[in-house]
Amino acid sequence: MADITWEAPLCGEGSSCFRLGTDADGNGYIAVNGQEERYLTDSLKALRTLITDIKAGKADHLL
Numbered sequence: 001m002a003d004i005t006w007e008a009p010l011c012g013e014g015s016s017c018f019r020l021g022t023d024a025d026g027n028g029y030i031a032v033n034g035q036e037e038r039y040l041t042d043s044l045k046a047l048r049t050l051i052t053d054i055k056a057g058k059a060d061h062l063l
Contacts, residue, residue, distance in 0.1 A: 009033040020047070 004021040006029075011017035017033035028047035031039035 004029050004036070004039075006031075006036060020051075 004023050006019045006021040009017040009019050011033075019031050019033050019036060021029035021031070021036070021039070022044065023029070026044055027041050028044040029039045029041050030047060031037075
C-alpha cells in the first residue's frame with residue numbers, strides 16, 4: 001500500500017467531505033473523509049483535471 005499524505009477535508013454545503021492525497025510516486029488520491037482506506041487513484045494530472053472541470057460546472061450533474 002502506498003504511503004499517502006492526505007490534505008485537509010474539502011466540504012461542500014450539505015454534501016460529503018472529500019480528501020485529496022498524494023504519494024512519493026506522483027499519484028493522486030481522492031476519498032470520502034473518514035473512509036480513506038477506500039480511495040480512487042490516478043495521476044495527479046487526471047485528478048486535477050477532474051476537480052477543475054467540476055469547479056467549472058462541467059460535471060455538476062455528477063454532484
